[in-house]
Amino acid sequence: MKEPTILLDHGSGGLASQELISEVFVKHLGNPVLNDMEDSAVLAAQSGRLAFTTDSYVVDPLFFPGGDIGCLAVHGTINDLAMRGARPICLSLGFILEEGFALAELTRIVSSISAATRACEVPIVTGDTKVVPRGKADKVFINTSGIGVIDETIELSAGKVRPGDTIIVSGSIGDHGITIMTRRAGLSLGGDLHSDTMPLHRLTAHVLAAVPGAVHAMRDPTRGGVATTLNEIAARAGATIVLEDELLPIRAEVRAACEILGLEPLYLANEGKCLAAVAGDQADAVVEAMRATTEGKEARIIGRVEAGSARVVINTPIGGSRIVTALHGEPLPRIC
């Protein structure tokens, strides 16, 4: 018997589309708002400013140690909301499917999305599915957009970062990027390489409540890694960010894999970490608050903001220093 696959019909808007929606999407993701099945979801009125974000996910491979494209699409968009200090309230879910994609794999991805949304307590409230002919896409691409609500007292922006601020990272760096790259290269390097994909909205909510006003900006260093994200913050702040190489939390397996492949961990994507620029005199309190959360147990200070030109400098253990530019060249396609 042939394995059931996605047919062009599943994207027609007709009966086959409705079957796919009810037997896969609603079955796994159903909730009162999604089940409404109207042209758009209707949500209760919200008090507070709204945060709105979108991300498409094209990661290859679809399944990798530590996660898959499904949970990644949930976490990534939730994290973009969390970085502005927003409380995520709902997500949308758009699929672009390739004709011939195995229905079993789609179901596995939707189950992963379902588990992630339940764990995050953020529902999918509206969705869309398109199907393109064989060879016109690669299996499955996912878009998630999300809405969050920002409490009145919270105002995070790279524009608020200034000399005297301390730079904190919520945990180890490079895990997601190196995992995808070694998998794609078919390398088995030993050690426990796995993606760090993880939602950060509970960490950010806890920190913002525990140390009010301390955090000036937060960013999750995804594509382009810590180096590129800090360069963006330095550019917005018009100041120099100085990192201490020996303070960077890099797992031994990640460091070893980077050495073998000739990669710089600072440019590797992360999918469950945040960088925070915080008032210098409250940095220890912020680290402590992060460490009180499951997601931030390994949080630590990695650098500071100084007056100077907009750039990122790293001090090496042997007493030298070098400039760390934003990523250019060396594309790492389909990392998320």
Next chain:
Amino acid sequence: MKEPTILLDHGSGGLASQELISEVFVKHLGNPVLNDMEDSAVLAAQSGRLAFTTDSYVVDPLFFPGGDIGCLAVHGTINDLAMRGARPICLSLGFILEEGFALAELTRIVSSISAATRACEVPIVTGDTKVVPRGKADKVFINTSGIGVIDETIELSAGKVRPGDTIIVSGSIGDHGITIMTRRAGLSLGGDLHSDTMPLHRLTAHVLAAVPGAVHAMRDPTRGGVATTLNEIAARAGATIVLEDELLPIRAEVRAACEILGLEPLYLANEGKCLAAVAGDQADAVVEAMRATTEGKEARIIGRVEAGSARVVINTPIGGSRIVTALHGEPLPRIC
């Protein structure tokens, strides 16, 4: 000199990504919220329920008579908000680009998005761009998600449709679907076939204000066409929708092309039309209100809702009648 194209680097999150963002996206779509360039957009607090919707656009060809994938992506998502009676306030924009796609074509699409958002007065406030290797996508796919605000008195849902309601369409049917299909088939059938892609939020706002409470549900009959959309409404309402064949507004060119290709106009996609189920005694007032708008000049009554099983029936001019099912089989891939 080689024509500039999209490189994998443009999706890396590094310098090339930033250049593409500033030189194409921000240049054409810039506004204070988008220019913020943080992980998510921050919007003012809104009073009223929120509408939220998402749609991916994979239409082939990218450019067609009457529009292109860019304006289609703006109009389609605005229309999904409008169908719930929402006032659209902002859109997100996610691109999946194929390596090697001509930068000039991307710029043409972004210009079209820019023109559409300005005409609609609905800004793009957040975005994302991914690039996949050559052969892993077909040129460009676009996701737009959108947020709208619904006034307190408005409550539209197919669940409110009941026997005695009148079915109204805002204009001619089948224009978008037949245009895409004939273009893709390389047919030149003569006559002025062009897509009806058009935003409907002004039409819906005018009708809802002019005849308060009259409209029970609205839907835009995109994929699957009028037949499929009315079947969905009939299913939700648990009632029979009866159409009069001779009342269906179908342009002569569309009717001729359908005859040549053996297609049923009721199954063809529309991208600038809405169906409304309205209280029978206010149907004429709703038609009049629609006709007072640019978008609804050709609005007319096409049928009614009757007690009976959930189905759609069409009365033919010679006195017979037939059941019109939802679309099944006959996939029309990449129509939007």
